[in-house]
Amino acid sequence: MNTPMFYSMPDLPFDYNSLEPHMSEEQLRIHHTKYHQAYVNTSNAILEKIDKARKDGTDLDMKSTLKDLSFNIGGHILHSLFWNSLAPEGKGGDISEGLIGTQIIREFGSHGRFKEEFTKAAMSTEGSGWAALALCPETERLMIMQIEKHNTNIYPQFRILLVLDVFEHAYYLDYKNDRAKYIENFWSIVNWNKVNERLEKALM
Numbered sequence: 012m013n014t015p016m017f018y019s020m021p022d023l024p025f026d027y028n029s030l031e032p033h034m035s036e037e038q039l040r041i042h043h044t045k046y047h048q049a050y051v052n053t054s055n056a057i058l059e060k061i062d063k064a065r066k067d068g069t070d071l072d073m074k075s076t077l078k079d080l081s082f083n084i085g086g087h088i089l090h091s092l093f094w095n096s097l098a099p100e101g102k103g104g105d106i107s108e109g110l111i112g113t114q115i116i117r118e119f120g121s122h123g124r125f126k127e128e129f130t131k132a133a134m135s136t137e138g139s140g141w142a143a144l145a146l147c148p149e150t151e152r153l154m155i156m157q158i159e160k161h162n163t164n165i166y167p168q169f170r171i172l173l174v175l176d177v178f179e180h181a182y183y184l185d186y187k188n189d190r191a192k193y194i195e196n197f198w199s200i201v202n203w204n205k206v207n208e209r210l211e212k213a214l215m
């Protein structure tokens with residue numbers, strides 16, 4: 012199989028209405044088909060611009076091109092991870108199951124303490140960004156990342172296991188400006204089975 016030269020949109024691993032009442036069909040549909048799609052389209056448009064400039068032998072503004080590309084590819088990758096961090100309520104397993112449950116206790120002391128720290132990271136992300144749980148490949152410690160935009164404060168090579176989108180576009184239809192309520196409800200739709208799978212794969 013040939014490796015694709017451009018980015019493509021992943022389908023959601025569930026129906027648009029299946030995260031209700033925590034995430035409405037309208038909110039999820041717009042988020043996936045408009046916002047995520049825009050990051051894919053823009054990434055591909057920038058790549059086409061780079062390809063064309065190389066073919067024509069014309070100059071590229073490297074600084075602005077690479078900045079835009081980093082933001083948009085980051086957006087695509089994080090959204091793909093986000094959809095795969097979610098599951099309909101009751102279908103995603105539990106934080107206390109599997110290796111993830113024990114590793115969270117080892118690092119944070121308790122599941123409650125982890126949720127508290129992750130929630131604070133998500134609440135205090137400046138402007139638009141993400142909270143993420145990641146694994147450091149060197150120390151094998153779990154770490155929380157507070158990602159600004161889609162591409163700032165990321166630790167290179169860390170394996171992201173769980174992400175929460177705290178861009179306003181992720182929750183404004185359902186929660187207006189109430190980011191705290193959105194984060195609180197996020198815990199009901201986390202796909203812990205997938206998070207655990209990603210951790211096991213990262214440690215292999």
Ligand SMILES: [Fe+2]
Pocket residue numbers: 042046090176178180181
């Ligand atoms: Fe988003």
